[in-house]
Amino acid sequence: MESSWPSSSYDGIYQVTQHMASTQQSEGDCLSKDHFSSLPDRVHLDLKQNDFTDLLNIWDKWGATTRANFDRKYGHIARLLKVQVDEQLLKAIVQFWDPSYRCFVFNKVDMVPTIEEYSALLQIDLDNPDKIYWRGQKTGHRRKLAKMMGITSAEVDQNLRKKGDNECIPWSFLRSYIMKQRDTEQGQLVMALAIYGLVIFPKVLGHIEVGIIDFFEQVVNKANPSPSILAETLRSLNYCRRKGEGRFVGCAQLLSIWIVSHFECKVDKFRKPFHPQTAPIREFCESEWPENRTKEQWISRFRELMSVEVTWRAPWMPHHPILYKCGNEPWVTLMGPWGAISYAPIMVRRQFGSEQFVPMTHRLNTLEFAYGESGFLKRIEEIAQAWKKTSRVDQGRYTDEVTTGYQIWHDQRVKDVVYPKEDALRGPVDPEPRDALLESELARKKSEAENASWKQRYEDLQKECEKMKREVSEQRKKVRKMEGKYENLNDKFSATTSELQREIQVRENQGNELQTHNDGLRRQVRFQQESIQLLRQEYEELEGVMTTYQQEYERLKQQSTKIQEWGESYRQAYTEKYNQMDYLVWQMREVAYKARSMAWKTNILRSQIFPVGKQEQQLIKYLDEVYSHYNKIGEYF
DSSP: OOSOOOOOEEEOHHHHHHHHHHHHHHHOOSSOTTOOOOOOSOOEEEOOOOOOHHHHHHHHHSOHHHHHHHHHHHOGGGGGGGOOOOHHHHHHHGGGEETTTTEEEETTEEEOOOHHHHHHHHTOOOSOTTOBOOOOSOOOHHHHHHHHHTOOHHHHHHHOEEETTEEEEEHHHHHHHHHHTTTSHHHHHHHHHHHIIIIISOSSTTEEETHHHHHHHHHHTTOBSHHHHHHHHHHHHHHHHHHTEEEOOSOHHHHHHHHHHHHOOOOGGGGOOOOTTOOHHHHHHHSOOOOOOOHHHHHHHHHTOOGGGSOOSOTTOOOOOEEEEETTBSSEEEEOSSEEEEEOGGGGGGGGTOOBOOOOOTTGGGOEEETTSTTHHHHHHHHHHHTTSEEEEOOOSOOOOBOHHHHHHHHHSOOOOOOOOGGGSSSOSSOOOOOHHHHHHHHHHHHHHHHHHHHHHHHHHHHHHHHHHHHHHHHHHHHHHHHHHHHHHHHHHHHHHHHHHHHHHHHHHHHHHHHHHHHHHHHHHHHHHHHHHHHHHHHHHHHHHHHHHHHHHHHHHHHHHHHHHHHHHHHHHHHHHHHHHHHHHHHHHHHHHHHHHHHHHHHHHHHTOOOOSHHHHHHHHHHHHHHHHHHHHHHHO
16 A cells, blocks of 8 residues: 555464454354365366576676665565476375365365565565555556656557457567666666566466556555465465366465475575575575475375474574454455455464464455456455554464364364375375374484484584684784783873873963953953844834834825826826817917908998998998907907
């Protein structure tokens, strides 16, 4: 998940044991007493793998520094390229797979790979192991692959292929890119993607299924890949066992190392106890192993397997608390690139070096689905929420024993296991235990082997002790030489000390003078501080006055703006009136001109009238008045 994940809670072993025993007794197992297994007698497992030649060539051409950086960044996934898969062994163990309990049932022994074991093999450095891969509604694989390779989404689309129901990227396309970018960070990134798609999740041969792109992008962002690797391993085992055939699409290399570590761990180099520099995959590849058995030989051995024959805790397995539940269910949910499944690591506590008690298995077989099924998004969200509340249990004392009631529970438990028919094997069909004498003999041989191992360890420690004694003797000689040098140095030290004491006295005298001078400076500083305080007060007062002036200035500025607006208004009115007066003067001048013209015409008309009668005299008088009026108007304007 991309959100911050809370830390896991830690439960005491006693409380967990008591709670599981009481709950198991009241709720029962995941299979009812009347369950009848319908599994086929035989399983034909297809273990066809991709060709790793090109991947190995690229890996071998890298220098030691590049390979170390790759291991540090992505874990020891590239080491899986050199693991030889024992196909006969894997074809044998799938016959003993119980799809309901999600574990192998070898006679009276339950075993299953765990998240912690796969994490120890891959050596991936994680800040938060509970940050897991989770599938969204849309994976965005085109955009994510384009970003990883520094290309466009259109180029990705051109290289997408359809293989049945699966959308894939051809290995040849990624190989060409890696060869060009082999020594770059992007080249190493795509190399890691190819290993996940071709080795760890080989769903489509010669191709990388697009679901791996979304998964890998989250792994690069520090999601724990082990739960997802284990999820697809268990889902593939379930599918093949129920169908009686099928191609295994989990990581066959990790499964091979895991099973061999518990049964064929006789090689000294691979038996080394865990330490921080442990590299179990590399040590597995460098070790020589006994000659491979046939599938039938393995089946015969597993049918009659006893607890004393099992190397319960793998030598490379570190000590730490066991993740045994997520959320409210008493088991752990796993999400892979193509589906989800549950498993119960509490059923195999002996693989952690702890005492095995009766586990809770109620409803264990109810959670298994593929993405795309109805309601899968809701179930994914429930799983994501459950992983926010994980619980771990203390290992308790180191042992491979079981509690009193465990063996009874295991014998009476209804199992979803069908062994191959007797005619295909040598030996009895029913998983009956060997007689007590043989069990005692095996226990004795195991004890002798352990004694021989401790004896060899004792001899090695004796040799180491002798070596340490010689080193101590050499160190003593060096110490004596150092003592002589120490005496000379001591004399020099005494002389130097006396000189330093005299120098200190001189410095003390100078210090007294400096103290006096310092006191004077302190007084000056206090005076300056007081002056500064007064100046600060004056400054604050002036600042207040300045604020008042500033406000008055703003007020006057606003008044000035208004006055300017009024003046502009008056200027426009004056200009308008001036223009009107100028027009009136022009009109009055026109009137004067016309009046003078009329006076002139009146005078001409009067001169043409003779005062013969009374009417003529009145007319002349009237014309004289008109002339006088017109002449006055002309003179006035």
